Amino acid sequence: MSSGTGDGTSTLSGRGAGTAVVVGAGVGGLATAIGLRRAGWTVTVLERRAALERYGTAFGIHPTAQTALDRLGLGDALRVRTVPYRNARIRRPDGKVLAALPLERIERRWGRPELLMSRPHLIDALLAELDRLGGTRIEYARPLTDPGALVADLVVGADGINSAVRTAYFGTRSSPRPIGTVAWIGIAGFETGLYGETWGEGRFFGMTPVEPGRTNWYATVPAATRARELREAFTGWHDPIPRVLAETDPATWVRYEMRHLYPALRAFAADGRVALVGDAAHAMTPNLGQGACTALLDAEALTRAVAAAGPDGLPGALDAYDAERRRSAQRVAFGSRTLHRFMTARRPALRDALLRMLPG
The missing domain is CATH 3.30.9.30 (D-Amino Acid Oxidase; Chain A, domain 2)
Structure with missing residues (x-):
């Protein structure tokens, strides 16, 4: 199991270890690889790009995602490069304040503020932790032409809104929509x-x-x-x-x-050995600022379930992951899409x- 110790570290033990292929080296894929390595799994990450993108946008890290990072053992390392997000307002083009963003309510409810972190810092921190743990191979410039040919106990699709893993194992009913x-x-x-x-x-x-x-x-x-x-x-x-x-x-x-995945997937897991995380599972508009957060929550929940069950218990572990994450993530995606319509009203x-x- 993976559990936070309260000081930003984690302990993680599993019922035996297996092999995993994680497709995609974005936030969700790297976080998933870290969780699996902590459980003792042998992990290969396949990334279609020759190098990871490090454009300098900011991620909002909700307190729930901060807890997920703590459980993955990354909390303290990441918090040193973040700034709290407070005192933000919604305005009209003339500058008149219409409302406050609900940042104070978030802080009161969870006991800590939402944090902002640049994407390059988050990616670098995840890569550094994988390097520290050892035992993970990242293969760059590896576009996936035949997901069905991947040989591993567990296959994780973290390959974004155009996920080849999703298409291969879940069909084309759900697809990116502009x-x-x-x-x-x-x-x-x-x-x-x-x-x-x-x-x-x-x-x-x-x-x-x-x-x-x-x-x-x-x-x-x-x-x-x-x-x-x-x-x-x-x-x-x-x-x-x-x-x-x-x-x-x-x-x-x-x-x-701006695209989203529509209609919502009927499951985040398939075949007793395949799971989707992040945008591959529930790509959403960025209006709620929860894309990276939901990917981190997916990664932590998936690796926690897998660590508890071991390779022999994968089908049940993936069912547990689906039950924990699918409806929650899809509610966030629906809320974000609804807010986008509201924000861009004609x-x-x-x-x-x-x-x-x-x-x-």
């Missing part, structure tokens, strides 16, 4: 001191702290919007949004099409009136 918007993300080389999200008509802009001297920002606009049009899309919006865009080099901006007057009724 939602008509794109997101641009970047890092400004100064601290804005003003954080949260600004919701306009069919678009929104967000800013969060990420580390001293820098601000993480993201902008969601209609899918047809090109990079050269992004600054114009937010002309006249309150400070410091125009400055953030003006002083960030467009060559460093990252664009991605007639925002009613939306803004409803926001003003929320507790501050």
Whole structure:
């Protein structure tokens, strides 16, 4: 079993060890590999890219995901590179505050704040822990052409929204669906001191702290919007949004099409030896900021179940993982998609009136 000791470390023992192939070296895949190694499993990670992406966006780490990191033995190592997320507001383009993000309620409920961490730091911390544990081989530039040919006791699909593992073992009923918007993300080389999200008509802009001297920002606009049009899309919006865009080099901006997995999968496990984690299982829009968190929760729950059961008990362990994670993750995905519709309303007057009724 895997259990937190209270000081950010973990102890983990299992009923024997087996072999596992983890497909994908993102947050969910690396965290899963760490949990399996702690249980004594021999792990191979297959990554289609020649090197891991280290673009500098920020992840919000919810207290529940912080607990998962503690159980994986990573809590203390990661907390030294995070900043707490507090005092963020939802605003109109003219700067009028409509509501507060529920960060204070989160902190009161869980006894600790949501934390923000840059993606490169999280990836590097996960890689460093795998290296420290030893016994894991990461094979880069390994696109998966035949998932059915993988030979291991356990196969974990952590290969994102276009998951080859999901297609091979779960079919094509659930597939990536575009939602008509794109997101641009970047890092400004100064601290804005003003954080949260600004919701306009069919678009929104967000800013969060990420580390001293820098601000993480993201902008969601209609899918047809090109990079050269992004600054114009937010002309006249309150400070410091125009400055953030003006002083960030467009060559460093990252664009991605907003998609989600639809319809929801009927199971996260198949064949008694295959499991999905992260976006492969429940890719969602980023509006709730829970993509990395759900991947970490998946990884911890899966490896905890597998460690307790051992290779001979894999079918039951995967059923337990599915029962623990599927409905919870899919509720988050549905909530995120619903919030996206609300945030990008074409007639925002009613939306803004409803926001003003929320507790501050």
